Amino acid sequence: MPATPAWPPKSAPRLFLAEELGEGRMVTIDGAQAHYLGKVMRVREGDAVILCDDVTGEWAARVTEAGKRDVTLEVVQQLRAREAVPDLWLCPALLKKDRFDLILEKATELGVGRIQPVLTRRCVADKLNHERARAITIEAAEQCARTALPALAEPVKLDTLLAGWPEDRALFFADENGGDNAAAAFAAHSGAAAILIGPEGGFDEAERAAIRAHPQARTISLGPRILRGETAAIAALAVWMARAGDW
Template sequence: MPATPAWPPRSAPRLFVDGPLAEAMVLTIDGPQAHYLSRVMRAGPGDAVILCDDQTGEWAAEVTQANKRDLTLALRSHLRPREQVPDFWLCAALLKKPNFDLVLEKATELGVRRIQPMLTRRGVADKLNDERARTIVTEAAEQCARTALPEVAEPAKLDALLRTWPEGRALFFADETGGDPAAEAFRAHSGPAALLVGPEGGFDPAEREAIRALPQARPIGLGPRILRGETAAIAATALWMAVAGDWHNSLAQQSPLA
Protein backbone atom coordinates (compact mmCIF):
# COMPACT_ATOMS: atom_id res chain seq x y z
CA MET A 1 0.00 0.00 0.00
CA PRO A 2 1.25 3.52 -0.73
CA ALA A 3 2.51 5.46 2.27
CA THR A 4 0.16 7.98 3.82
CA PRO A 5 1.32 11.50 2.87
CA ALA A 6 2.73 13.50 5.75
CA TRP A 7 0.43 16.12 7.24
CA PRO A 8 0.89 19.02 7.16
CA PRO A 9 2.74 18.82 3.85
CA ARG A 10 6.07 20.54 3.36
CA SER A 11 4.45 22.91 0.85
CA ALA A 12 1.91 24.29 3.34
CA PRO A 13 1.92 28.11 3.48
CA ARG A 14 3.19 29.82 6.64
CA LEU A 15 1.72 32.86 8.36
CA PHE A 16 2.38 34.88 11.50
CA VAL A 17 -0.82 35.76 13.34
CA ASP A 18 -1.70 37.50 16.58
CA GLY A 19 -1.48 35.16 19.54
CA PRO A 20 -1.31 33.39 21.74
CA LEU A 21 -2.39 30.28 19.87
CA ALA A 22 -3.69 27.25 21.78
CA GLU A 23 -4.77 23.67 21.25
CA ALA A 24 -8.09 23.26 19.37
CA MET A 25 -8.41 27.01 18.73
CA VAL A 26 -10.51 28.17 15.79
CA LEU A 27 -9.67 31.53 14.21
CA THR A 28 -10.64 33.64 11.24
CA ILE A 29 -8.11 35.06 8.78
CA ASP A 30 -9.11 38.08 6.71
CA GLY A 31 -7.58 40.98 4.83
CA PRO A 32 -4.30 40.54 2.91
CA GLN A 33 -3.55 37.22 4.62
CA ALA A 34 -6.89 35.78 3.48
CA HIS A 35 -6.21 37.03 -0.04
CA TYR A 36 -2.78 35.38 0.04
CA LEU A 37 -4.17 32.04 1.21
CA SER A 38 -7.21 31.88 -1.04
CA ARG A 39 -6.09 33.72 -4.18
CA VAL A 40 -2.35 33.13 -4.28
CA MET A 41 -1.98 29.75 -2.55
CA ARG A 42 -5.46 28.52 -3.59
CA ALA A 43 -6.10 27.16 -0.10
CA GLY A 44 -9.51 25.65 0.50
CA PRO A 45 -11.29 23.41 3.03
CA GLY A 46 -9.06 20.55 4.13
CA ASP A 47 -5.80 22.29 3.23
CA ALA A 48 -3.07 22.83 5.80
CA VAL A 49 -1.63 26.17 6.92
CA ILE A 50 1.29 26.61 9.32
CA LEU A 51 0.68 29.35 11.89
CA CYS A 52 3.15 31.12 14.18
CA ASP A 53 2.42 33.73 16.85
CA ASP A 54 5.93 34.71 18.05
CA GLN A 55 4.91 33.39 21.47
CA THR A 56 3.98 29.72 21.57
CA GLY A 57 5.74 28.50 18.44
CA GLU A 58 4.51 26.76 15.33
CA TRP A 59 1.11 25.11 14.79
CA ALA A 60 -0.51 23.06 12.06
CA ALA A 61 -3.98 24.35 11.17
CA GLU A 62 -6.64 23.15 8.73
CA VAL A 63 -8.85 25.36 6.61
CA THR A 64 -12.41 24.48 7.58
CA GLN A 65 -14.26 27.20 5.67
CA ALA A 66 -13.28 29.52 2.82
CA ASN A 67 -15.40 32.57 2.03
CA LYS A 68 -14.83 35.44 -0.38
CA ARG A 69 -13.25 37.68 2.23
CA ASP A 70 -12.04 35.36 4.99
CA LEU A 71 -11.05 31.84 5.92
CA THR A 72 -11.71 29.84 9.07
CA LEU A 73 -8.87 27.69 10.39
CA ALA A 74 -8.82 25.10 13.15
CA LEU A 75 -5.58 24.33 14.97
CA ARG A 76 -4.77 20.61 14.81
CA SER A 77 -1.36 20.16 16.43
CA HIS A 78 1.56 21.99 18.00
CA LEU A 79 4.61 21.35 15.82
CA ARG A 80 7.39 23.02 17.83
CA PRO A 81 7.93 25.71 20.47
CA ARG A 82 9.20 29.19 19.75
CA GLU A 83 12.87 28.91 18.88
CA GLN A 84 15.73 30.38 20.90
CA VAL A 85 17.75 32.49 18.48
CA PRO A 86 21.34 33.48 19.30
CA ASP A 87 21.82 36.60 21.43
CA PHE A 88 23.18 38.63 18.53
CA TRP A 89 22.25 42.18 17.56
CA LEU A 90 22.86 43.87 14.23
CA CYS A 91 23.48 47.60 14.59
CA ALA A 92 23.40 48.85 11.02
CA ALA A 93 23.44 52.42 9.75
CA LEU A 94 20.35 53.34 7.79
CA LEU A 95 20.90 53.03 4.04
CA LYS A 96 18.88 53.88 0.97
CA LYS A 97 15.51 52.15 1.22
CA PRO A 98 16.09 49.17 -1.12
CA ASN A 99 19.47 48.46 0.46
CA PHE A 100 18.20 48.59 4.03
CA ASP A 101 15.19 46.49 3.06
CA LEU A 102 17.69 43.84 2.01
CA VAL A 103 19.49 44.10 5.36
CA LEU A 104 16.20 43.63 7.23
CA GLU A 105 15.26 40.62 5.14
CA LYS A 106 18.61 38.83 5.30
CA ALA A 107 19.22 39.60 8.98
CA THR A 108 15.91 37.89 9.72
CA GLU A 109 16.79 34.87 7.61
CA LEU A 110 20.21 34.60 9.25
CA GLY A 111 18.76 34.53 12.77
CA VAL A 112 19.52 37.96 14.23
CA ARG A 113 17.68 38.60 17.51
CA ARG A 114 17.58 42.41 17.36
CA ILE A 115 18.06 44.88 14.52
CA GLN A 116 19.10 48.36 15.59
CA PRO A 117 18.99 50.96 12.78
CA MET A 118 21.48 53.79 13.34
CA LEU A 119 21.72 57.43 12.34
CA THR A 120 25.27 58.46 11.41
CA ARG A 121 26.88 61.62 10.08
CA ARG A 122 27.59 60.28 6.62
CA GLY A 123 24.33 58.38 6.26
CA VAL A 124 22.03 59.29 3.38
CA ALA A 125 18.86 58.10 5.12
CA ASP A 126 17.36 59.31 8.38
CA LYS A 127 13.95 57.62 8.61
CA LEU A 128 12.59 54.10 8.80
CA ASN A 129 9.03 53.16 7.89
CA ASP A 130 8.11 51.01 10.90
CA GLU A 131 5.16 49.29 9.23
CA ARG A 132 7.21 48.44 6.14
CA ALA A 133 10.06 47.12 8.32
CA ARG A 134 7.69 44.87 10.28
CA THR A 135 6.21 43.54 7.04
CA ILE A 136 9.65 42.75 5.62
CA VAL A 137 10.89 40.86 8.68
CA THR A 138 7.58 39.01 9.08
CA GLU A 139 7.54 37.84 5.46
CA ALA A 140 11.20 36.84 5.72
CA ALA A 141 10.49 34.85 8.88
CA GLU A 142 7.59 33.09 7.17
CA GLN A 143 9.76 32.23 4.18
CA CYS A 144 12.63 30.77 6.21
CA ALA A 145 10.45 28.91 8.76
CA ARG A 146 11.59 31.08 11.65
CA THR A 147 9.25 31.03 14.66
CA ALA A 148 10.73 34.04 16.52
CA LEU A 149 10.46 37.46 14.91
CA PRO A 150 13.46 39.76 15.33
CA GLU A 151 12.99 42.95 17.29
CA VAL A 152 13.34 45.99 15.04
CA ALA A 153 14.28 48.95 17.25
CA GLU A 154 13.61 52.60 16.57
CA PRO A 155 16.49 54.34 14.75
CA ALA A 156 19.01 55.74 17.21
CA LYS A 157 21.86 58.21 16.87
CA LEU A 158 25.25 56.54 17.11
CA ASP A 159 26.42 58.67 20.04
CA ALA A 160 23.27 57.84 22.02
CA LEU A 161 23.72 54.15 21.28
CA LEU A 162 27.30 54.21 22.56
CA ARG A 163 26.35 56.10 25.74
CA THR A 164 23.83 53.44 26.74
CA TRP A 165 25.68 50.37 25.49
CA PRO A 166 25.19 47.32 27.79
CA GLU A 167 28.27 46.50 29.83
CA GLY A 168 28.20 42.77 29.13
CA ARG A 169 27.70 42.87 25.36
CA ALA A 170 30.66 42.84 22.97
CA LEU A 171 30.41 45.29 20.08
CA PHE A 172 32.23 44.06 16.99
CA PHE A 173 32.98 47.14 14.94
CA ALA A 174 33.46 46.66 11.19
CA ASP A 175 36.23 49.22 10.73
CA GLU A 176 37.41 49.90 7.19
CA THR A 177 40.74 51.10 8.59
CA GLY A 178 41.48 47.63 9.93
CA GLY A 179 41.04 45.34 12.90
CA ASP A 180 41.36 41.73 13.96
CA PRO A 181 40.20 39.21 11.32
CA ALA A 182 36.47 38.84 11.89
CA ALA A 183 36.39 35.05 12.15
CA GLU A 184 39.17 35.00 14.76
CA ALA A 185 37.51 37.73 16.82
CA PHE A 186 34.12 35.99 16.71
CA ARG A 187 35.63 32.64 17.65
CA ALA A 188 37.50 34.08 20.64
CA HIS A 189 34.37 35.57 22.21
CA SER A 190 31.49 33.90 24.01
CA GLY A 191 28.40 35.61 25.32
CA PRO A 192 26.08 38.37 24.09
CA ALA A 193 27.40 40.15 21.01
CA ALA A 194 26.53 42.79 18.43
CA LEU A 195 27.83 43.88 15.05
CA LEU A 196 28.23 47.55 14.16
CA VAL A 197 28.23 48.44 10.45
CA GLY A 198 28.43 51.93 9.01
CA PRO A 199 26.73 53.79 6.12
CA GLU A 200 27.68 54.09 2.45
CA GLY A 201 30.37 56.68 3.23
CA GLY A 202 31.66 54.92 6.31
CA PHE A 203 32.06 56.38 9.79
CA ASP A 204 33.77 59.76 10.05
CA PRO A 205 36.97 60.07 12.16
CA ALA A 206 35.15 61.41 15.23
CA GLU A 207 32.63 58.55 15.15
CA ARG A 208 35.40 56.01 14.72
CA GLU A 209 37.28 57.44 17.67
CA ALA A 210 34.14 57.36 19.86
CA ILE A 211 33.47 53.74 18.95
CA ARG A 212 37.03 52.66 19.67
CA ALA A 213 36.85 54.43 23.05
CA LEU A 214 34.03 52.13 24.15
CA PRO A 215 35.51 49.34 26.33
CA GLN A 216 33.24 46.71 24.77
CA ALA A 217 34.19 47.66 21.18
CA ARG A 218 36.34 45.23 19.21
CA PRO A 219 37.45 46.47 15.76
CA ILE A 220 37.32 43.78 13.09
CA GLY A 221 38.33 43.56 9.45
CA LEU A 222 36.15 42.07 6.72
CA GLY A 223 38.80 41.22 4.17
CA PRO A 224 40.85 43.12 1.61
CA ARG A 225 37.96 44.64 -0.37
CA ILE A 226 35.73 47.60 0.39
CA LEU A 227 32.21 46.32 1.00
CA ARG A 228 28.95 48.17 0.59
CA GLY A 229 27.02 48.73 3.81
CA GLU A 230 24.45 46.04 3.10
CA THR A 231 27.11 43.57 1.96
CA ALA A 232 29.17 44.09 5.12
CA ALA A 233 26.13 43.65 7.36
CA ILE A 234 24.99 40.45 5.67
CA ALA A 235 28.44 38.90 5.22
CA ALA A 236 29.61 39.56 8.77
CA THR A 237 26.34 38.33 10.25
CA ALA A 238 26.60 35.11 8.26
CA LEU A 239 30.19 34.67 9.42
CA TRP A 240 29.21 35.17 13.08
CA MET A 241 26.39 32.62 12.77
CA ALA A 242 28.81 30.09 11.27
CA VAL A 243 31.59 30.65 13.82
CA ALA A 244 29.76 31.54 17.04
CA GLY A 245 26.03 31.23 16.31
CA ASP A 246 23.65 28.35 15.74
CA TRP A 247 24.62 27.11 12.29
CA HIS A 248 26.69 24.25 13.70
CA ASN A 249 23.51 22.82 15.24
CA SER A 250 21.12 23.80 12.48
CA LEU A 251 20.04 20.26 11.64
CA ALA A 252 19.03 19.56 15.21
CA GLN A 253 17.00 22.77 15.41
CA GLN A 254 15.45 22.54 11.97
CA SER A 255 11.70 22.65 11.59
CA PRO A 256 10.16 19.25 10.83
CA LEU A 257 8.71 20.85 7.72
CA ALA A 258 11.70 22.95 6.64
Protein backbone atom coordinates in the same frame (compact mmCIF):
# COMPACT_ATOMS: atom_id res chain seq x y z
CA MET B 1 -0.06 0.11 -0.51
CA PRO B 2 1.00 3.73 -1.16
CA ALA B 3 2.45 5.61 1.80
CA THR B 4 0.15 8.02 3.62
CA PRO B 5 1.11 11.60 2.66
CA ALA B 6 2.76 13.58 5.44
CA TRP B 7 0.55 16.14 7.16
CA PRO B 8 0.90 19.03 7.03
CA PRO B 9 2.62 18.93 3.63
CA LYS B 10 5.86 20.86 3.22
CA SER B 11 4.13 22.96 0.59
CA ALA B 12 1.58 24.31 3.08
CA PRO B 13 1.59 28.12 3.29
CA ARG B 14 3.13 29.72 6.39
CA LEU B 15 1.89 32.76 8.29
CA PHE B 16 2.84 34.67 11.44
CA LEU B 17 -0.10 35.82 13.54
CA ALA B 18 -0.24 38.41 16.30
CA GLU B 19 -2.43 36.26 18.59
CA GLU B 20 -1.12 33.43 20.73
CA LEU B 21 -1.97 29.98 19.38
CA GLY B 22 -3.04 26.77 21.09
CA GLU B 23 -4.46 23.38 20.23
CA GLY B 24 -8.14 23.52 19.31
CA ARG B 25 -8.32 27.29 18.96
CA MET B 26 -10.26 28.81 16.07
CA VAL B 27 -8.51 31.60 14.17
CA THR B 28 -10.05 33.99 11.66
CA ILE B 29 -7.70 35.72 9.23
CA ASP B 30 -8.65 38.74 7.16
CA GLY B 31 -7.00 41.50 5.16
CA ALA B 32 -3.81 40.88 3.22
CA GLN B 33 -3.20 37.49 4.83
CA ALA B 34 -6.68 36.27 3.83
CA HIS B 35 -6.06 37.51 0.30
CA TYR B 36 -2.77 35.60 0.24
CA LEU B 37 -4.39 32.38 1.41
CA GLY B 38 -7.53 32.63 -0.69
CA LYS B 39 -6.42 34.32 -3.91
CA VAL B 40 -2.72 33.47 -4.15
CA MET B 41 -2.49 30.05 -2.49
CA ARG B 42 -6.14 29.17 -3.25
CA VAL B 43 -6.72 27.26 -0.02
CA ARG B 44 -9.97 25.39 0.41
CA GLU B 45 -11.75 23.74 3.31
CA GLY B 46 -9.57 20.97 4.74
CA ASP B 47 -6.27 22.41 3.49
CA ALA B 48 -3.33 22.77 5.86
CA VAL B 49 -1.75 26.07 6.88
CA ILE B 50 1.27 26.43 9.16
CA LEU B 51 0.93 29.18 11.74
CA CYS B 52 3.47 30.84 14.05
CA ASP B 53 2.85 33.34 16.83
CA ASP B 54 6.40 34.32 17.97
CA VAL B 55 5.44 33.10 21.47
CA THR B 56 4.65 29.38 21.55
CA GLY B 57 6.15 28.32 18.21
CA GLU B 58 4.81 26.63 15.09
CA TRP B 59 1.40 25.00 14.66
CA ALA B 60 -0.43 23.04 12.00
CA ALA B 61 -3.93 24.36 11.28
CA ARG B 62 -6.76 23.19 9.04
CA VAL B 63 -8.97 25.50 6.98
CA THR B 64 -12.59 25.19 8.14
CA GLU B 65 -14.01 27.97 5.99
CA ALA B 66 -12.51 29.91 3.08
CA GLY B 67 -14.65 32.98 2.46
CA LYS B 68 -14.23 35.87 0.04
CA ARG B 69 -12.82 38.20 2.68
CA ASP B 70 -11.61 35.98 5.48
CA VAL B 71 -10.37 32.48 6.21
CA THR B 72 -11.17 30.50 9.36
CA LEU B 73 -8.80 27.82 10.62
CA GLU B 74 -8.71 25.33 13.46
CA VAL B 75 -5.34 24.94 15.19
CA VAL B 76 -4.71 21.19 15.22
CA GLN B 77 -1.28 20.43 16.67
CA GLN B 78 2.02 21.99 17.63
CA LEU B 79 4.88 21.18 15.28
CA ARG B 80 7.77 22.98 16.96
CA ALA B 81 8.33 25.10 20.04
CA ARG B 82 9.60 28.64 19.51
CA GLU B 83 13.26 28.34 18.57
CA ALA B 84 16.12 29.55 20.74
CA VAL B 85 17.62 32.63 19.09
CA PRO B 86 21.34 33.47 19.40
CA ASP B 87 21.86 36.58 21.52
CA LEU B 88 23.15 38.69 18.66
CA TRP B 89 22.10 42.19 17.68
CA LEU B 90 22.73 43.77 14.31
CA CYS B 91 23.23 47.55 14.44
CA PRO B 92 23.28 48.71 10.80
CA ALA B 93 23.39 52.35 9.76
CA LEU B 94 20.34 53.32 7.73
CA LEU B 95 20.84 52.95 3.97
CA LYS B 96 18.74 53.72 0.94
CA LYS B 97 15.41 51.93 1.11
CA ASP B 98 16.09 49.02 -1.24
CA ARG B 99 19.47 48.29 0.31
CA PHE B 100 18.15 48.46 3.86
CA ASP B 101 15.26 46.21 2.84
CA LEU B 102 17.88 43.64 1.86
CA ILE B 103 19.52 43.90 5.28
CA LEU B 104 16.17 43.39 7.03
CA GLU B 105 15.38 40.34 4.91
CA LYS B 106 18.77 38.64 5.11
CA ALA B 107 19.37 39.41 8.78
CA THR B 108 16.08 37.68 9.54
CA GLU B 109 16.98 34.68 7.40
CA LEU B 110 20.40 34.40 9.04
CA GLY B 111 18.86 34.25 12.52
CA VAL B 112 19.72 37.55 14.20
CA GLY B 113 17.93 38.24 17.47
CA ARG B 114 17.50 42.02 17.23
CA ILE B 115 17.89 44.69 14.56
CA GLN B 116 18.77 48.15 15.86
CA PRO B 117 19.00 50.72 13.03
CA VAL B 118 21.53 53.51 13.60
CA LEU B 119 21.69 57.11 12.39
CA THR B 120 25.16 58.43 11.55
CA ARG B 121 26.45 61.67 10.00
CA ARG B 122 26.81 60.14 6.55
CA CYS B 123 23.50 58.31 6.44
CA VAL B 124 21.58 59.06 3.25
CA ALA B 125 18.29 58.06 4.90
CA ASP B 126 17.11 59.42 8.23
CA LYS B 127 13.76 57.67 8.69
CA LEU B 128 12.45 54.12 8.74
CA ASN B 129 8.89 53.07 8.00
CA HIS B 130 8.63 50.70 10.95
CA GLU B 131 5.42 49.01 9.81
CA ARG B 132 6.85 48.30 6.37
CA ALA B 133 10.17 47.13 7.83
CA ARG B 134 8.33 44.81 10.21
CA ALA B 135 6.38 43.33 7.30
CA ILE B 136 9.66 42.57 5.52
CA THR B 137 11.04 40.68 8.54
CA ILE B 138 7.80 38.72 8.92
CA GLU B 139 7.77 37.72 5.26
CA ALA B 140 11.42 36.66 5.50
CA ALA B 141 10.73 34.61 8.63
CA GLU B 142 7.82 32.87 6.90
CA GLN B 143 9.98 32.09 3.88
CA CYS B 144 12.88 30.61 5.86
CA ALA B 145 10.71 28.75 8.41
CA ARG B 146 11.82 30.70 11.47
CA THR B 147 9.55 30.31 14.46
CA ALA B 148 10.83 33.49 16.12
CA LEU B 149 10.86 37.01 14.76
CA PRO B 150 13.81 39.34 15.31
CA ALA B 151 13.06 42.32 17.52
CA LEU B 152 13.01 45.49 15.42
CA ALA B 153 13.86 48.76 17.17
CA GLU B 154 13.35 52.36 16.08
CA PRO B 155 16.45 54.10 14.68
CA VAL B 156 18.71 55.87 17.18
CA LYS B 157 21.62 58.26 16.73
CA LEU B 158 25.07 56.74 17.09
CA ASP B 159 25.99 58.81 20.15
CA THR B 160 22.74 57.75 21.85
CA LEU B 161 23.44 54.12 21.04
CA LEU B 162 26.95 54.31 22.52
CA ALA B 163 25.83 56.24 25.61
CA GLY B 164 23.24 53.63 26.53
CA TRP B 165 25.20 50.55 25.54
CA PRO B 166 24.85 47.64 28.02
CA GLU B 167 28.02 46.70 29.89
CA ASP B 168 27.51 42.98 29.33
CA ARG B 169 27.28 43.07 25.51
CA ALA B 170 30.32 43.15 23.21
CA LEU B 171 30.11 45.62 20.31
CA PHE B 172 31.96 44.33 17.26
CA PHE B 173 32.73 47.32 15.06
CA ALA B 174 33.32 46.52 11.38
CA ASP B 175 35.99 49.12 10.55
CA GLU B 176 37.07 49.59 6.94
CA ASN B 177 40.43 50.79 8.26
CA GLY B 178 41.13 47.35 9.68
CA GLY B 179 40.93 45.40 12.91
CA ASP B 180 41.06 41.87 14.26
CA ASN B 181 40.08 39.05 11.94
CA ALA B 182 36.29 38.81 12.27
CA ALA B 183 36.07 35.01 12.27
CA ALA B 184 38.76 34.67 14.94
CA ALA B 185 37.23 37.42 17.10
CA PHE B 186 33.77 35.88 16.94
CA ALA B 187 35.05 32.39 17.72
CA ALA B 188 36.96 33.66 20.77
CA HIS B 189 33.92 35.43 22.22
CA SER B 190 31.18 33.93 24.34
CA GLY B 191 28.12 35.75 25.55
CA ALA B 192 25.95 38.58 24.29
CA ALA B 193 27.21 40.42 21.23
CA ALA B 194 26.31 42.96 18.55
CA ILE B 195 27.73 43.96 15.17
CA LEU B 196 27.89 47.62 14.15
CA ILE B 197 27.90 48.39 10.41
CA GLY B 198 28.40 51.84 8.86
CA PRO B 199 26.56 53.73 6.09
CA GLU B 200 27.38 54.09 2.39
CA GLY B 201 30.11 56.65 3.05
CA GLY B 202 31.42 54.97 6.17
CA PHE B 203 31.79 56.49 9.63
CA ASP B 204 33.54 59.86 9.83
CA GLU B 205 36.71 60.20 11.89
CA ALA B 206 34.96 61.59 14.97
CA GLU B 207 32.45 58.71 14.96
CA ARG B 208 35.20 56.16 14.43
CA ALA B 209 37.17 57.59 17.35
CA ALA B 210 34.09 57.55 19.61
CA ILE B 211 33.37 53.92 18.77
CA ARG B 212 36.97 52.82 19.27
CA ALA B 213 37.05 54.58 22.65
CA HIS B 214 33.96 52.74 23.91
CA PRO B 215 34.89 50.10 26.51
CA GLN B 216 32.71 47.40 24.92
CA ALA B 217 33.86 48.02 21.34
CA ARG B 218 36.02 45.46 19.55
CA THR B 219 37.27 46.49 16.13
CA ILE B 220 37.10 43.81 13.44
CA SER B 221 38.01 43.50 9.77
CA LEU B 222 35.83 41.88 7.12
CA GLY B 223 38.70 41.43 4.68
CA PRO B 224 40.80 43.47 2.26
CA ARG B 225 37.94 44.89 0.16
CA ILE B 226 35.66 47.84 0.86
CA LEU B 227 32.15 46.40 1.17
CA ARG B 228 28.82 48.10 0.69
CA GLY B 229 26.84 48.50 3.90
CA GLU B 230 24.38 45.74 3.04
CA THR B 231 27.16 43.38 1.94
CA ALA B 232 29.12 44.02 5.14
CA ALA B 233 26.06 43.34 7.30
CA ILE B 234 25.23 40.06 5.56
CA ALA B 235 28.86 38.90 5.50
CA ALA B 236 29.44 39.70 9.17
CA LEU B 237 26.26 37.90 10.24
CA ALA B 238 27.12 34.83 8.18
CA VAL B 239 30.59 34.63 9.72
CA TRP B 240 29.24 35.13 13.24
CA MET B 241 26.59 32.43 12.83
CA ALA B 242 29.20 30.02 11.44
CA ARG B 243 31.70 30.61 14.27
CA ALA B 244 29.64 31.50 17.33
CA GLY B 245 25.96 31.24 16.42
CA ASP B 246 23.51 28.44 15.75
CA TRP B 247 24.98 26.99 12.56
